Amino acid sequence: MKILFAPLNIPLRRRLQTAAVLQWVFSFLALAQCCLAGYVLLCVSDWWVLAALYAGWLYLDRDTPTSGGRRSEWLRNWSIWKHFRDYFPVNLIKTVDLDPGSNYIFGFHPHGVLVAGGFGNFCTEASGFTSLFPGMTPYLLMLPFWFRVPFFRDYIMCGGLVSSEKASLSYLLSAPRGGNVAVVAIGGAPEALDARPGALTLQVLHRKGFIKLALKHGAQLVPVFSFGENELFDQMTNPAGSPLRWLQDHLQRLMGVALPMFTGRGVFQYSFGLLPYREPIHTVARSSHWQQRTGRKGGEGSVGFEQ
Template sequence: MKIEFAPLNVPLQRRLQTAAALQWVFSFLALAQVCLALFVLLALSDWWMLALLYAGWLWLDWDTPTSGGRRSHWVRSWRVWGYFRDYFPLKLVKTVDLDPKKNYIFGFHPHGVLVAGGFGNFCTEATGFTSLFPGLTSHLLMLPFWFRVPLFREYIMCGGLVSSSKASLSHLCSRAGGGNVSVIAVGGAPEALDARPGALTLQVLNRKGFIKLALKHGAQLVPVFSFGENELFDQMENPSGSSLRRLQNRLQCIMGVAMPLFRGRGVFQYSFGLMPYRKPITTIVGRPLPVQQTPSPSSGDIETLHQLYLQSLKQLFEENKAQYGLEEGQHLTFI
């Protein structure tokens, strides 16, 4: 394979953008392991008392990820996120104003490999979420597993990440006075295994838990489609039924996280690596679906709202696809 190296005269601005994207990839793929190793080393060193004190703090703070988290405007406003935004570039588009006196569930599609659009738009201020939606506070939901990792949990909560458990979503949706936005990558880990350029298949037909909670708490449902999310990485072919896919599904059941075999570009060359490609990502926040609070929703209530949500998501995609490089014949597929 011929390797295409990056030119030596790359402008400083682009180098900073690449560095910002690199630290983001590192945070997703390796920071948790590094934090865990540091905690173990601290516990085995002469500074073991610090590890013991932190363990006590961890016990006292165990429920914070399911109780709204602990965000930091300072961390969300770091300058590095501006470079991260410009690497792709990343853009957040509002279609209508949202009432800050209500709570919302944003259904984010597609999941992609590393949810770049979800992180950049809703865990940082790089694309101006609080300016676009004044009075609203965004929370991106993440697998509960990651909030059990010492030190790492503190960092991800600073960006507004919270647990994706039922208790966590219920806490956000039931806030008196409104103002909470819960962002859910509806397709979850299984959808990440299908994330590759050109993919328009969403795993959503059997995803109804967020619909039930929206009804139970009266939270407004908002479809969100992120154009370009699947264009950031190539992935090894793993069709349903293949040996690789069966292994990935098995590992997902055991570990709770997806293991996509993906590749992108490198830092100093463009031929291979784990860096995302420089492809534009435009995240469109659609119109809210009004939800009447139903403390004990029936299966019929859930199914009706779910169908309305799918129709709204499809409409959002169809209204915007031509503007972002998709052809008339390309449509979403729900599985």
């Protein structure tokens, strides 16, 4: 395979963008493992008392990921996220004004390999979420497993990530003053296994639990589509029934996380690596509303969803 190297005279802003995305990829793929290893080393060192104190903190703080998390506007406004945004670039497009007195579910598609659009738009202020939707607070839902990893859990909660458990979503949607936006990657981890350039396979039919919770709490549904999300990485061919897909499906059911075999570009060359390609991401939030329908015999009726 011929390797296409990056030129040496790249502007500084481009190098800063690459560095910003590199640290994000590291955080996504390896930071949790490093945090866990660091905690284990702390436990067996002379500083084990600190590990014990942190274990006590974990117990006392165990409900925070399902109770709105612990966001940090300081972290969400780091300048590094602007470089992250400009790398692709990432854009958030609003097509409707939302009433901050209501709570919302943003149904996000597609998941993509690493959810770059979801992170850039809803876990940082790089794309100006609070300016586009004043009075609204976004929360990106993430698998509960990651909130059990020492130190890593505290870092991701600073960005506004919360657990994807039912109790967590109910907490956000039941806020009496409104203004909460729960961003749900509807396809979940399985959708990542079909994320590749030029393809769009969505997991929808068996993903209806969030709709039931929206009805229960009177929340509004807003469909969100992230154009370009699947163009960021190539992925090994894994059609249904293939040995690779069989292994990926079984590991996903066992661990709860998908393991897509993907490749992108490198830091100093464009032929292979773990960095995403520089492809634009346009995340569009559309308008929607519920329509109550009355049953024929005076029952509870049904609720329809219109766009």
